Amino acid sequence: MLAQMTLTSLKGIGPKLVEKYHKLGLVTVQDLLFHLPLRYQDKTKLTPFSQIILGDEAQLEGEIISQHMTQSRNPSLLVKLISEEGQSLTCRFFHFGFRQAQQFKRGLTMRVYGEVRSGPTGFEMVHPTYQLFAKGQSPELEDTLTPIYPTTEGLGQASLLKLIKQALALLEQYPLTEALPSQLCQELHLPGINQSLRTLHQPQPSDDLLQIKHFEHPVQQRLIFEELLTHQLGLQTLRQAEQQRQAPNFPPSQTVNALLASLPFSLTGAQLRVLHEIQQDLKKPYPMQRLVQGDVGSGKTVIAALAAIQAADAGYQVAIMAPTEILAEQHRNAFCEWLEPLGIPVAWLNGRMKAAEKRFMLAQVVSGEAKVVVGTHALFQDAVEFQKLGLVIIDEQHRFGVHQRLALHEKGKTEDVHSHQLIMTATPIPRTLAMTAYGDLDLSVIDELPPGRKPIDTAVLSNQKRLEVMEHLYQKCKDGVQAYWVCPLIEESELLHAQAAEVTATQFSDYYPDLRIGLIHGRLKGEEKALVMNAFKAHQLDLLVATTVIEVGVNVPNASLMIIENAERLGLAQLHQLRGRVGRGDKQSHCVLLYQAPLSETGKARLNIMRETTDGFRIAEEDLRIRGPGEILGTRQTGGLQFRMADLMRDQHWIALVKHHAEDLATSHPDLMTRLQERWVGHKVEYKHA
Structure with a gap:
């Protein structure tokens, strides 16, 4: 029933708004029910200023003691709060109007929610959600978690919440039919689909809110399993369809x-x-x-x-x-x-x-x-x-x-x-x-490298050592070594503190006139790239200054030194690919990862992995944990990997079990795929062979 009911049957949604929902792949009321929260905001409690943890989202309350605008090209509005214990927090607004600025009067109490960061004067929140009220008149706290949904331009959370409430009311009238066999749900202790959807969209105070916040609640596990199962069945369908096709037979040669x-x-x-x-x-x-x-x-x-x-x-x-x-x-x-x-x-x-x-x-x-x-x-x-x-x-x-x-x-x-x-x-x-x-x-x-390949020695250094690294590279080149110097940008940028390939090549030419230098980047024509690469391969050049265009497909066995600048800006897989341009000959190869200080704790951990191992699979596991599947595979072809509920790193304990059950269900319940695909894939993605 709900799979056939279009969004226009709901109150408050006209033709223009429908178009925005269609951009999210939401066409029916059932699509809306399976448009699940990305995360939850916890506005059920106030965090004391003394218990603030940098990087965490928190709800805080304090008295406004000052507000002023910074005098710069991009002015910001700063509102300073103080707690009863005398600790402070600054709220920073980059986009604000005159009337909004006038609201923040000294003496008013302000309740804010957002991510706590470190600012020039201490703790900061940038563009928090907020409420203002007179001292001693604090409103009641929320009694349950606030869901945050994926959205698109021109479609706010409030609009989504209103429609989802209507969809949940219709769910009471027209409950969904269970797609999973009851025996499987009992075996895996999975709750019913209708209860799961209601709990996820509207968690109640009686629910385990901590479990929900960390995506560990049984209703979340139910939907994670069902979504992963749908994806796996889709892949099996592709595989079976492919095996029905005819192909030429190539005998041994x-x-x-x-x-x-x-x-x-x-x-x-x-x-x-x-x-x-x-x-x-x-x-x-x-x-x-x-x-x-x-x-x-x-x-x-x-x-x-x-x-x-x-x-x-x-x-x-x-x-x-x-x-x-x-x-x-x-x-x-x-x-x-x-x-x-x-x-x-x-x-x-x-x-x-x-x-x-x-x-x-x-x-x-x-x-x-x-x-x-x-x-x-x-x-x-x-x-x-x-x-x-x-x-x-x-x-x-x-x-x-x-x-x-x-x-x-x-x-x-x-x-x-x-x-x-x-x-x-x-x-x-x-x-x-x-x-x-x-x-x-x-x-x-x-999973085996050719014999004789030596592990690449990797060092991680601050950009402050850049001149020393340049001098070291020059001396190595004088000894017959060839080297790469990789820069993330072609031209200088005020926005990014990154040295550009063109500037670096000029610096080397100025400092070391006798060094034979080549420059390669994505804007060069194919013939120009080929000339530079051939000259480098023939050892007519000592140093190749390049952008990440050399990430794949460059093989110069004599090149045994690689410098990667602004390494903190690149993904681990990309750093691993770039480093793989050296270590192809019989010489001991070296890689230096230069970073722009200060480096975050995550940044330090990422670069340390590169220093500790040359095992591409260990690096890939870490890259998946940090960046997610879309970044590793490339967003254009992740398709079904744009999961609504599942997260491959968090939920990997389900993968093998899902694969096992998918193989069994494809045979025992052939109608299951259609029902699940209608729910989870809906109007978003078509399974196509590629």
């Missing part, structure tokens, strides 16, 4: 052995294991969907080349897509070196090609003469037509949106036959996240 014999190195045990898994997939009658994870330098590219040989020998074409021109060109060079001596032609496509060269390459692809085609996003443009595409290899897949990957996948579809797909990433993905984000894929891990 003798040319694979020819390449293995010609390589100047032997594959590691982990590489051989992953290669075997891929070869077995390519012999199956349905499309391979495999994700290969391998830490920086673990040797994923050669595995991709061996898979490409198996497809080419069977008479099919292979497309290899990389997110940057630097990485795509490196793949082209490696594939040409390995495959062309074996009689397998390699073509190249990027967005910056001249018209004549592009026409020639497109003709090679459409005729089928080019067996392996390497490129950037240019590969999925409409003008690119393959004669017989049988294998798609996507590197660093999280940098592409779902639709981009889907477009390339569709190019391999001829009649009822679909291409195999191999996805690679050098960003180690924690097992919890991989099981949830990529449950429709088979997972392979290259």
Whole structure:
């Protein structure tokens, strides 16, 4: 009933407001009930000033003793409160009007709620919610927690609360049918769906408010389990649908052995294991969907080349897509070196090609003469037509949106036959996240580095040591070492206290005129980037000053020193990727992480992890804990990972159990997926294969 009832059936919602709700994916009353609080504000008590904890949200009350405006380009209004014990707190407002400023009269009592921070004069709250009243006339405290909902521009919390109250009244009249089997709810001690929704939207004083605040209440666990189960069933549906499709069969290839014999190195045990898994997939009658994870330098590219040989020998074409021109060109060079001596032609496509060269390459692809085609996003443009595409290899897949990957996948579809797909990433993905984000894929891990690789020695230093680090780098370069200096920005910015790549390159030139310096960043044309990179590889340059454009796909074995400036501004996974540009030769490599003081406690902990370990999976686990899945995977393709209730780090104890029950329920309750998807996915996300 509530799944069919549109929002316009509620009071106080007209056409303009409906559009704003639709932006949040809210179309029906049931959608509104499953629009769950992100968190709760606890206005049930007052915190004494003496018990304030920095970084926590709190409700405080004090007497206004002063208010004034700061004289600066961006003036702020400061209202100072004092408690009965004589301790003070400053409330800072950046956006205020004259009338608002007049409200804060000395002698009035002010109750405020917000996050307590450290300010220039002590404790501070920025833009707290507040109430003003005469001394001794404090209003009653709230008797329950206040839910805070996800919202959008032009849609406030008050508007949402009004509608949700109406939706809850309708829930009393038309209770939802249980989606989960009663036996499962009893086994896992999960409360009913209607009780769970009522408690979450309107916690009562009799509920365990501390449990609710920390998302540990049984009603929250019920909804977390149900949402994770919906996601897992969706992935299984994708997997089953994929296995119904037909794909070409690629038998074992003798040319694979020819390449293995010609390589100047032997594959590691982990590489051989992953290669075997891929070869077995390519012999199956349905499309391979495999994700290969391998830490920086673990040797994923050669595995991709061996898979490409198996497809080419069977008479099919292979497309290899990389997110940057630097990485795509490196793949082209490696594939040409390995495959062309074996009689397998390699073509190249990027967005910056001249018209004549592009026409020639497109003709090679459409005729089928080019067996392996390497490129950037240019590969999925409409003008690119393959004669017989049988294998798609996507590197660093999280940098592409779902639709981009889907477009390339569709190019391999001829009649009822679909291409195999191999996805690679050098960003180690924690097992919890991989099981949830990529449950429709088979997972392979290259968890062994080639022999002889030495761990990279990492130091963490304040930016105050910058000149000393520059001098140390100069001396190392004079001894024949090549080095990277990475800056987060291209040009200087007043907003960020970060040194720009251009300024740094100029400083090195001024201080050390005999140092051969190259500069590379995202605004350079492809040809300019290639010239600088080739000069660095050929040791015609001692130092490469760069932005994070070199994060992936740069391989210069002689480069053994990496300086990363403003390291506190980058994610752990990104720092790990950048650090992986060194340590590729037989020399001991070093990485220096420079940070801008003062550094927060979290910032110190993050950089210390980089100093303590080079284990990409441990770093990835910490990155997940700090930043969440959307940041690690890239927000464009997290899709179903934009959970309403679940949190992968907090709720990881459910993951294995959810996977187990999803496999069982998919068989025993085939109608369950439709009902759950209607509730949780609703009008927000479609499960699409990518």
